[in-house]
Amino acid sequence: MKWLITSALLSAAATTAFAGDQYIDETGFAVSGYDVVAYFDLEQAPVGSAQPAAVPGDRSITTEYNGATFAFATEANLETFLSDPERYVPQYDGHCAYGVSRGGKVPGNPNLWRIVDDRLYLNITENVVGFWEEDIPGNITLAEGNWGGIEAAPASTNTIPNFSSPAPVN
Template sequence: MKHLALAAAFTLTSGAAFAGPQYLDQTGYAASGYDVVAYFSLEQSEIGQSQPEAIPGKADLTAEYNGAKFAFSSPENLEKFVASPEKYAPQYDGHCAYGVSRGGKVPGNPHLWRIVDDKLYLNITKQVVGFWEEDIPGNLSLAENNWVGIEPDAASDIQVPKFTSPAPVK
């Protein structure tokens, strides 16, 4: 399995055009060590309802992308990510989508997620999710316009409020 992870790291870093700095919390993993591919197999809740819990990745199933380590819950999810990382990586380098719509980079909470048009978006707090969901298309339009100007800025270095992210499961 280590060889697969090393091959993934080489494949994803050789010659790739990277986005801005990825948000990483104290775990050192993108999306706090949760499996970004697994979100796409979870049933999304209706607007205004809490989403299902994120699925933790495993420390021995990892790949590098955009200068960050991503963890996965299964070899199949790791393979899917390696084949198409841009499809599965959270938008805005793992920063809060609503924060980007307002012109800044703040952390994304892996438990506050939504898939829109086959892309994964994270937000920072439940209250922010409410603002985000009031007008997802409008907020996405604002975020896309803002992202061009703030993408090269340094990644957020603050922690998600009231969130303790475990390291990926061994």
Template sequence: MTTVAIPIRLLAGVLALSCLILAPPAARADKVNQSLLGGVAIEGTDPVAYFTESRPVEGSSDFSVEWNGAEWHFASAENRALFEADPEKYAPAYGGYCAWAVSQGKTAGIDPEAWKIVDDRLYLNYNESVQSTWEEDIPGNIRKADENWPVIEKDL
């Protein structure tokens, strides 16, 4: 019986470890939505560029900073400096998780192309279709997400 128990325990441990490694970003213990490989926030997109260029711009690891448990990439040293001076201003709402999903009490990844700045806050969504749904009631969805986020964040 001991010889059977050891392989079962080993199998259980391997399965548990693989669930942690292969878990989608929303299920990992991160406060910031990060890419599965590399721990980069918002898919490597420069969060400052949404504000300064009104569009998503790919960041570079040459201009990166660690903040809130994630690596953030920027298109320039200037954007990195702006972020370092006031990260809360530029970081997306809800840790960079999909704003609509958070309004529904869940988390989901994002598409950097599905974004909107509302009242000087960056909101990201899973994709453009989900963003259209979120935009049907932006104030209501932000209100619901603001209520849900503390509970969701605590469980991440």
């Protein structure tokens, strides 16, 4: 029993120590209130094409994770998220993946997304998406290398450029 408690405490401590601050914009929600599970049901556009629009969450269907409120379009999506949150949260705590590949934390726009190897990545502007898509695997490698050094830095407090969020609904 003592081993089980120690293991649980170490696991919780490790999770807390390695999680940075989630990017939160003016909506007060992670990912601007969009449903992170719904991305995995959308058909991705080919590289070089705009992705389908993100699915707004419902402000009455939420959960707290990594110090932030996540909203969901349906109770089923909330339950799916709760079963494996790490699978659905955007990489780099919702910050722009290309920005992290360059060593910084800038906001991630929930409508500029791509799923790679079953992980959700966000970017900040359409121009940045172009740079990101020039070498997605290379940019992920760079971002992974940079993340350990910047993860503990405070979350970006910047506004997402040219973005107006209708999410969450209700």
